[in-house]
Every structure is written in structure tokens, then in C-alpha cells.
Amino acid sequence: MLKLENISRKFGDFALSGINLEVADGEYFVLLGRSGSGKTCLLELIAGLHIPDSGSVWIDRHDITHSRIQDRPVGLVFQDFAIFPNMTVSGNIGYPLRSRRRKKEEISATVDAIAAEMGISSILDRYPHNLSAGELQRVALARTLVLNPRLLLLDEPMSSVDASLKDDIKKVLRRLNRNGLSIIHVTHDYREAVSLAGRVGVIHAGRIVQEGTPGSVFSRPANRFVARYAGIKNFFKVRFLRENNMWKAIGEGNLTFSISGRETAGEGLIFVRSENIIVSASKPAPGTDNCFRGIVKEIFPSEYGIEITVDAGMLFVADISVADFGLLSIRESSEVWITFSAGAAVAIDGTDPDIQTRDRI
Amino acid sequence: MKSSPFSWIMLILSSLVLLFIIAPLAGIFLNTNGSQLIETVNDREVRESIRLTLLVAFAATFLFAFAAIPLAWILARKDFPLKGVVQGIIDLPVVIPHTAAGIAILGFISRDGFLGGIAGSVGLSLINNPAGIALAMAFVSLPFLINSARDGFASVPVRLEKAALTLGASPSRVFFTISLPLAWRSVMTGFVMMFARGMSEFGAVVIVAYHPMIAPVMIYERFNNFGLDYARPVSVLFITVALAVFILLRLVSLKKKDSHNTADAET
16 A cells, blocks of 8 residues: 655664665554664655655555645654643544544544543543653554555654553554554564564664564575664574585684575675573583583573573573473573574675675664 | 852842842832823823834734744754854844944835835835834844744654654644644744834834834933933833733743643653
């Protein structure tokens, strides 16, 4: 339903360049990127707040590149919600309808209905300055949805609400999407992408560097930048070579990795997800892939359990469950063995000069 | 404040400045007795001149606001070549001597001048006319309104205006429903400042119109012809009326803000 064709737009010393993107009807698309990557600019461009220097924007086979903002069937919810402080909640929600000169009775009926749907009927007469972030967000959503947009654009919708409210908001967004609304959701947090997206795009320095299903993007990141986004902590600069019909990767200190999925020799990167690294206190059976002896450097509680940093010539980060950690009985400076399968060591292209230079920013 | 020598010095210097403002004003009130004041209040000429001053200053502010507020909005929101020069031009009336401003206005509105010529063609003389007085007042006081309103518009978050646009509002609707209401307090402050400045103008007005006599000109005339004792009661009366109007307008504009957008500070 939405199609961006080769969009470029300069903003001072920043630019969106060569953006191609398609979002299907009813799709939930999550655009991942750091602050300053251009994700907000891209949303504003779709909404019509910026006109591209070149390229075109299509919705339902209509070219809307130069359409007026108010004529686009698109709703944008700003990161800080942009609730008008000089109007009550009901004034805010009714604002788009008043702009379209709808009848008074129709406006109040529509506002009441959407407020009920969003669970904010009780605050309709209040001014925004003493509402919570969660309430403001629902007001912003209601205000945007009141015009029945074909496409909903969300700028970091989870960033200003408490952790406890995030699940509520996710439920609301999933329900809207299930009812057929196409959504583009912009965030810097890959976990939001995992839990909501049908498809993900990663944007960096004004370009979309990879897109696909969350599964494909996060298990096969195109480069180190995307891998970072997937929450991957173990990266190793390596040299690939072929030995006895098997691909190997040689890292610092001559650490040799068995890997999968590599077809060319030369310099590159491999990554290993921290949850795929197994830590054991005794030496594993011989013949195990990627088995290294090391010293425990740090032990931290983490989101998934316990995060252990092991120095085995290179620093490895492993995430293990609290229960497994209890069985291990290890401390900082204990000697341990770490292992991971060849399949868990994924080779990615680290020599893309474009990515490397931008990564340094 | 802690009583270190530094804070004592700051306190003493501040008090001196305040005293310098208060003492002459207090003096003028204390040196005026009741009977003089009653006599002045009963003087039709004085009452008429104060009424004229307030009326013309208000009319000048009100009429010029229609063009000054859009200019303030453009200065706050748009970038264009030579914006700095335009900003400098707006501040010019504040820096040039007001008698010189009066001379300039006089040239503009005299029969051979641009505006005077137009007015003359419909049989109107702007010299010694309230319309001329209003122009002189506006000339010297406009920067106060423009600058204050510009700061007000600049402080309105651009996001709110963008949000309104994406919600289907036309640019003019965004201006009247979002920008102007949220900048309202600064616009009102500018309005009051322009009004106050116009009302107290002497230099520019006296050159454009000695008659009809506005209060500052009348105070000068009484002083010149009859001396301090005669100028003082008129001054006291005018100061009192001006203060009352000033406080009233301030209250009105602040009240508007309270009921309107106390959330300003939070956004």
C-alpha cells in the first residue's frame, strides 16, 4: 500500500538517500535505527512534512509525493505525543474532525466512541498537563485514529512510557494492526521489533541497510551494525580461510573458529549470540566445535539471567539462566570452558567500507 | 541569601537602583496636595488630554497589531535572506532619538510626504491630528510588540504545529488554533508594552502634533508656561491613570494565561 521509490532528501548536513521501501496492506513494519539515523525524518516525509528532493511516495497506487499534508491518508504519532496544551483531551481528539468541518454532534459521537475504545473516556474533560505519559499516548493515538488513516506512523511509541505500560501499548497496537491498519513503527530497540514486527528495516545514516522478517534480519544480519541492533555482543575480527574442505576463521591470538556459511576467503567478522555460548566448569568431550579455555572476568545479572564475560584470548560474553549459573558454581577469575556450535558462529561482511566508516560516528 | 560581604554589596547596590526609581515618583506624589489635585481633575483640558492619550495609544497599538503579529510570526518561523537586517530595522525606532523619529514621521505625513499626500488627496491633514499622533506613537513603540510576540511564537514547540498539520489543519487554522493561543501571553505582554510606550511618548509626538494636546505634551506646556507647581499635579494624575491602566491590562493578560495554558512551562 505504501511504496517509497528512491527517496532522497537533504537536511542540512544530514541526508536520506536512495530509500526504497514497500509496506503491504495490513503489515506491521518496524524501522530500527539509532537517534540521528533519519528514522523520524523518514516518517515526517511520508506524512508530508518534508518533500523529497527526488524520488516518489505512493499510497494505494496514488503518487502523493507532492500532495498537501492534510490530504494524505496517513496518521503520525509523535514521540512526545505533541498533545495541544491549550485544549482538553476531547478538544485534542476532536481537532482533526473540526479541521474537516464535521458537524458538532458527529464530532462528539466520534470522540466518545474512540475514547471508549482507547479506555480514556474518564479524562475527556481534563487538560493534558496533568496526564500521565500512558494517558497522553492514548490521547495521541485516539486523535490520530479519529480520521481513519490507511497508514499509522509511530515515532518511538514506547520511549516515554513506563515499562509496566509497554505491554498495554503493545496490545493496543497489535489489535489495531489485526483490524487491518498498516503500521510503520520507528524505534531504536530491537526487542520491540521482535515482539511486534511482521517485517523489519534497519536504517543507518539515512539509508536502509537491511530489511526482511525479524527472524531473517536478526539471525543473518547483513553487517556488524545490524548485528549490534540484534543485541549481539560477541564480534570478532577474523581472517577466513578454507582448510580440508571446511571454512575456518582465524581471530586474534590465533584462536581458530569453526564456522558455517562462508564462501570467500579474506578479512571479515563473525558474531556469536551470547545465549548460544555454553559455559562449563570442566573440559567438554573432545571433538566439540569451538571449545576454548578462559578465565571469568565479570559476572552480572542481566535481562535473561546472568551475563558472564570470559577472557579466552578474546573476550566472550555468555548469557545463561540463573538456574544453570547456580549449578556451575563459578566466581570471577574461575577457570571455565566455553563452547558453541559452528552454526552459532555466523560470518558477516565486515569489510563494507561504507558501513565501517559510518560505524565510527 | 547568606550574609557574606558579597551579598551585602549586591543588596545595597540593588536597593540604590530601586530607590532611584521610587524616590522621584514618591516625591512628586508627596509634593502634590489634595486641593491642587482636585483642581486638576476638574480641569476639562487635562481630562480631555488624558482621554485622548489613552485612546490614541490604544488605537495605534490595536490597529498596528494586525500587521505586527504576522510579522512577528514570520520572524519566529521563517528563514529568509537578510533576516538579520530586517530584525535590525525593527529595532531602529528604539535606538534613534525620538525627536529625530518625530522629524522623520513629520516628513512622511506632511502634505509633500508619501502618506500625507495620500491623506491630503481625500482632504485630510495628518499634522495636528490624532491620526498623526497615533502614527508617531506607533513608530516608536512597535518594536516592543513585535519583539515580544516574536519570542512568544518562537517558544511554541514546532512539533505541535507539525502535529496539527498532519491532523488535517490548514496552515491558517494551525496559526489561529495552536500558534497564536500558545504565544498569547507574550503577544499580550507586547501589546501592553507597546501601549504603555506609545502613551508615554513625548518627543516624536510633540513634533507631529502640538495640538490636540496629549498628556505628556500638556505636562511640558504647563511646565514651560507656569512652572513646576503647575506641571506636577498633571503629572501625578497622568501617572496614576497610566499605572491603573497598566495594572489592569497586566491582570487581564495574566488571567487569560491562567485559564488558558498553564501547561506552557511543562511542554
